[in-house]
Amino acid sequence: MSVGQAIEKLRLLPFEDLGFARVDHHRQLRKGFPEVIYCPGKTNEQIIKIFESLAAKGNNVLATRAEPYVFEALANTKKFRNARYEKSARAIVLEQKKLPPSKTILPIVTAGTADLPVATEAKVTAEIMGQRAELICDVGVAGLHRLFPHLPRLQKANIIIVVAGMEGALASVIGGLVSCPVIAVPTSVGYGSSFEGLSALLTMLNSCASGVTVVNIDNGFSAAVTATLINRKIEEGS
Amino acid sequence: MSVGQAIEKLRLLPFEDLGFARVDHHRQLRKGFPEVIYCPGKTNEQIIKIFESLAAKGNNVLATRAEPYVFEALANTKKFRNARYEKSARAIVLEQKKLPPSKTILPIVTAGTADLPVATEAKVTAEIMGQRAELICDVGVAGLHRLFPHLPRLQKANIIIVVAGMEGALASVIGGLVSCPVIAVPTSVGYGSSFEGLSALLTMLNSCASGVTVVNIDNGFSAAVTATLINRKIEEGS
Amino acid sequence: MSVGQAIEKLRLLPFEDLGFARVDHHRQLRKGFPEVIYCPGKTNEQIIKIFESLAAKGNNVLATRAEPYVFEALANTKKFRNARYEKSARAIVLEQKKLPPSKTILPIVTAGTADLPVATEAKVTAEIMGQRAELICDVGVAGLHRLFPHLPRLQKANIIIVVAGMEGALASVIGGLVSCPVIAVPTSVGYGSSFEGLSALLTMLNSCASGVTVVNIDNGFSAAVTATLINRKIEEGS
Amino acid sequence: MSVGQAIEKLRLLPFEDLGFARVDHHRQLRKGFPEVIYCPGKTNEQIIKIFESLAAKGNNVLATRAEPYVFEALANTKKFRNARYEKSARAIVLEQKKLPPSKTILPIVTAGTADLPVATEAKVTAEIMGQRAELICDVGVAGLHRLFPHLPRLQKANIIIVVAGMEGALASVIGGLVSCPVIAVPTSVGYGSSFEGLSALLTMLNSCASGVTVVNIDNGFSAAVTATLINRKIEEGS
Amino acid sequence: MSVGQAIEKLRLLPFEDLGFARVDHHRQLRKGFPEVIYCPGKTNEQIIKIFESLAAKGNNVLATRAEPYVFEALANTKKFRNARYEKSARAIVLEQKKLPPSKTILPIVTAGTADLPVATEAKVTAEIMGQRAELICDVGVAGLHRLFPHLPRLQKANIIIVVAGMEGALASVIGGLVSCPVIAVPTSVGYGSSFEGLSALLTMLNSCASGVTVVNIDNGFSAAVTATLINRKIEEGS
């Protein structure tokens, strides 16, 4: 592929201009991604119009950080009968095309119960992209014995997502126990000097364990997308 | 593998106790990693003793963030004739076992010339682990036309390392142009409100592009290890 | 003009003392500005009194960051029939004197849909000062192909306003693609390590592109005023 | 100009690949800019090679943040007889083509004597681009009477650069006294809670005066480039 | 007075133990202060009990940061007929002993209308301590001409309180125009990079003007107490 072709390819990628938003329709084709709407800061009207535009192509659609009233407004349109609301993940899911399941399990590990909303956002995202995601909850470093029973499962994975707030040390500990990469998701769980997730974020960035990379605080979505990208490539081979 | 076996396996991993350090000798076996010494905060005497302990096993050894005087002290021992000093990367490399080269190229992209030390740390690390790493320098977002000629190469990679200081926006831009994961390395290059790399770090953590994960500021080493882990798994298949 | 004259000119500038506020009446004369009220921290009573004082001179009046209940209170006075509420911009606009339209277009570009409230504040402000402002929405750096169709328009502008939250990289990218100055407005759009706009602010301040200057987080108003000042001077010539 | 043409224009912009750097040669053509090298983080060898590459085109060359030993190394090559070192500005200047002087004066105002290095960086940069820049020094807000004699000159300018550390209030004060835009440069001058320029930066970003925009701490270069861009356009007319 | 006497004097200062609070009754005697209750974090029950304990001694009582419902609860007890609620200052005032008025005026200057709540807290506090406080509102540095008419009054004061949010530059400007000390009160007025008053706080701490000292963000109370302490001593002479 020449340089001109590479740029031309970019220039011609299809998208739809809704005025307030430019909706990509090539993402699904190129990557097997769902179409995704990040809801905060958008009005219900905007979300619904983008949702319509995306759903019309027959693809899977995912709306993240959707408050219940957003889903309600969407449901009231009666246009998306198969859309469901994942309460813990605060996600709206419209699965129009079932993807073939991954060969391997994608473990999503949380330090505490309060990290569940972020972990389920990751799970919902990974699943709509075909990953067989499994939650392992509440195995934080202050009680390592709770983590030990899961070691065999973790050591078999191609990639692991670790979700933790407060001191955020779980990513380092797991990173040291496995030989695959770990995607660390700091959460805003905690109080006082957790500073809305800053503590966990810094801990994870400073991890001494090999293979740990980090995403934004509470960004279960991004962790799942990256993990899926990697796992797919591994399962496909290069 | 049972839980008991998993734990027992951990417990029996070999290491050597030098008093001031516990040197792992299983890392090479398990992961094909070099043995690694992070130099800051260690005395020359400590670094040399760890180096000896590691080299004695016949493995590759890598000492990162090594000031020139550290290499000089090591060279003066006359014990490691094949050790070389990589000046830009500030790394000491002793390659005793050549690893087979990766099938694919690992691109390491920098925004500016001043990001080179971090990028070469990543390159040296990746190479000693068998990766065919290639630098693409000085293609920051303020002059996108400099990036375009490299698009075809980037779009063929399994994974890309992006190294950028100042505004750190290159990771997002590349993340949006390719379909593989991107490991973003913020650097402390900049002044004033770059706050020693904080600006680039935050930019990268807040990236809207799919598949971008982040490591610590200036941590070329960790980016290379993770990229290698992922690329190996992809080349091996699951 | 002598020093004494310059100072005397300052001293004699007219304003009206409402006790809790000192209302400038020369701004319109000197600069062709609307009279402006920044609403937060003011009571409805205070806002209405200032509004009355300003409107009485027959000038255009703009109230920024006005919650809907402020406009309601103002409307209930039935004194300003022509005042309208711009919902997305959270602005109250009373246009009593139509200014001649600018010769050139002032592009206001946003990275995402959620940046619209700040961008529309800029648009409303620029328009009441006579600028022909145009919104280009949702062209963030994670999908550069969405930006490309607008390049011709951007390259013709005298000055461009770029509004972006999260990683805020759009200002640098556009700054590198055009030869005119860019005024960058970081927004508080984002979560986690966006730290209420700090991430975008730092990105923009550290921009490597020539001609980029920055205003306060979410300050669409100030960006529009400065852009108008500059564009007017360009259109008038020196 | 069509979209395809706009992109093609970008793609074909000339630059020279030195391996560690990609040197733009179109900047001079497009903008009448000097070629610029930002020195920190580059080795002497790299700086000299870039300097050679740039000078070979016959353009003006500017190297910023150059320590004296950098100039010494450059001088030792004996290749650039006309290059001079501006000590206060820490800049190396090679003026091969004299630009026509601007019609108007560009005032560069400092709050204190210690802000001079940043102000002179701005002055040197503006002058090599043809601006008739004039320094007005040491007129900080704690002694407004020192500022008053300069009011007539300031009120005649098309644009003003204000350089201030510590409390950084001078930009707001001048912004309120003139009707042209002000580019504010916070400096790292100060101690304690000035936090290396953070205090002045925040002050300037929060300015209530109309028309004030801000660049990075100590970034005299960027302020000068933007001011020149604006002033040229004003002098040319739209 | 010997050391033993000084300590004994401390030890025997009277206070009343309410269990959840220890109420000083000597403050009034020693300093002519009102008894003061800082309301946040205290329950209505606690506030009322402390108020009763204080009022029983016949002294003036001041409750700061009191939400309207606190005053309502207090009023419902029907025990303090003369207590009044100062809405803008959010203060409850019970004046049982009128203090003789100060000889001089204590000016309290604000940069904007939104600084009024903090300024009125200062005013209410100063007045209950006998000061003849006067507000000068909305004379921020972006329009110095609004400040000039007040110069004669300011230059006659023994001490001045300056209340400002956003860029907080007013304290420096006034400090440079008068020869008396200035107590600067940063306010949390602003948005974005004002960071809840941090910007104004840093500006004031870095003031180059002589005689400026600073209190906590929004702490009108403390500024008034200190100003009163100083003015009393001046009026009494040493």
Place this chain on the structure above:
Amino acid sequence: MSVGQAIEKLRLLPFEDLGFARVDHHRQLRKGFPEVIYCPGKTNEQIIKIFESLAAKGNNVLATRAEPYVFEALANTKKFRNARYEKSARAIVLEQKKLPPSKTILPIVTAGTADLPVATEAKVTAEIMGQRAELICDVGVAGLHRLFPHLPRLQKANIIIVVAGMEGALASVIGGLVSCPVIAVPTSVGYGSSFEGLSALLTMLNSCASGVTVVNIDNGFSAAVTATLINRKIEEGS
């Protein structure tokens, strides 16, 4: 005890897997601790299930940071007749086994009345673990005479908990007056530059007094657990 035994002991510690949480049942046995639920981020359903699981073993149960509606939901199950709600501490307490009281008093000292919720969390926690905790309230450093009467009691303690917000200086002062260790709890009490407890936290970490250690902001629970651990060991002897 051999290494193998130590690890085996860890591996076999009993816990119960509720899916969203892993409930420890050995804590009580090993340490005489109550079973503890940290409520924030957990749904009522989750809290009730964990509570049931813990209570079923006959142990004491403590739920911290429980909003009143959590207790209401728990009470509505009618399963825990003896559970009580400690309003100030925001704790739910189910005491099923009374522990023998400590020989010595554990003083919990607060700087102000607003620190009471954190102090009572510490008191409730210490008491359910058998400590004879006593509150000493409102003895902040701005009125040392209020502290003096308590010196004899403080000097007899084995360990002291000091709870303070705002400037947080009380821990240092008490640390200098006693010879036992002090556990300092910074609170988020304050405003402005207290930055939600950061000021008190930094003060306490920088204490010059011997024997002062610090826990997270508002973490009365952790202070009480540590104090109890230490006091028990002292009372038991080594």
Place this chain on the structure above:
Amino acid sequence: MSVGQAIEKLRLLPFEDLGFARVDHHRQLRKGFPEVIYCPGKTNEQIIKIFESLAAKGNNVLATRAEPYVFEALANTKKFRNARYEKSARAIVLEQKKLPPSKTILPIVTAGTADLPVATEAKVTAEIMGQRAELICDVGVAGLHRLFPHLPRLQKANIIIVVAGMEGALASVIGGLVSCPVIAVPTSVGYGSSFEGLSALLTMLNSCASGVTVVNIDNGFSAAVTATLINRKIEEGS
């Protein structure tokens, strides 16, 4: 005095323009201040020229933050025989006019020995303005018994300067023991979480004691100027 007169008075204040600096010559007249040079960021040549300009008027001159090599350069000019270097304070003092001594003592209290440089800067500054300043050293809050012997002296002062780093609690403690105002100077003494004086600064700003105001970190000079202003006014009476 009319407004016009007040402004005219400002406008006509004498100063001398050295190009790089504008030297005030009215300060001495108006306030009995020494002429002051803040040295950092100025070259030796600049400092000497300003010094000459100031000394030529026969006034007292004070150069603060002067490194020894600055004094050496000044001494080498042989023009200022009576100038002396105060090593601990890093100040150059030229006393050409002896001011009459204050009636009262100005106590300058330090928490530790390492705070001495800042305290002696305050002492030197106060003394050249005629204050009878006295140091009370090393009486930090971790050993209150060291403070007690000084209570009688402190309780007699008109105003007190308190200099403290680390936890900075001394200002609050003294503020609670005296009835006069306290000027608190945080110092950068400390390490780790003292964050170069931030900890002490926040402590002092959050002081609960009445009458405490704060200056910039390490700003002994400003504290002394303000204290002198206040004490003079008290001694003169209003």
Place this chain on the structure above:
Amino acid sequence: MSVGQAIEKLRLLPFEDLGFARVDHHRQLRKGFPEVIYCPGKTNEQIIKIFESLAAKGNNVLATRAEPYVFEALANTKKFRNARYEKSARAIVLEQKKLPPSKTILPIVTAGTADLPVATEAKVTAEIMGQRAELICDVGVAGLHRLFPHLPRLQKANIIIVVAGMEGALASVIGGLVSCPVIAVPTSVGYGSSFEGLSALLTMLNSCASGVTVVNIDNGFSAAVTATLINRKIEEGS
């Protein structure tokens, strides 16, 4: 003991006034502490004078954070033949009275070799106070198998000091594996987003493990003093 007696006891504590310092001589008597000098910010002359004053009483003396040149200056006085310099700990030790050894071992655990200086400061401090301290080095969480062999020793201790930089997670992990209290010492070891120890500090403050308290960054001294205080009380019994 009455209140009066308690205060009198404080007032009469002996100290020696050296002018620049007040030297306590009762600490040794009351607590079995060494006399301690914190060196930074003190001149050699001051340190030597304090050292003399302390040594003259026949007590043990400890000077912390002493650079080699400080010891050299002290040694040159030839007055303290038995003083020795602990290089790694940067401490000067003069042991004139040997304390009886503790019954139990005090483990001091480090995450990495670079944490040794802080850990040895703790060790030297604990030993001069009679503790039998033992270092366990380089057992960070990224390789838990290195920690396991030490579990039996850790589980027997009365109290443990954990020293860790970078992610600082070791304190939480050990806190969860033992039933005794843990004193966590964050270190400034690390780079980039470790922000000079801030990352480790926040991690430790947010620890979920019971019984973990924290001291200032790099404060091995304070950790050792507190651990000794606690261990002595345990060994003595209450």
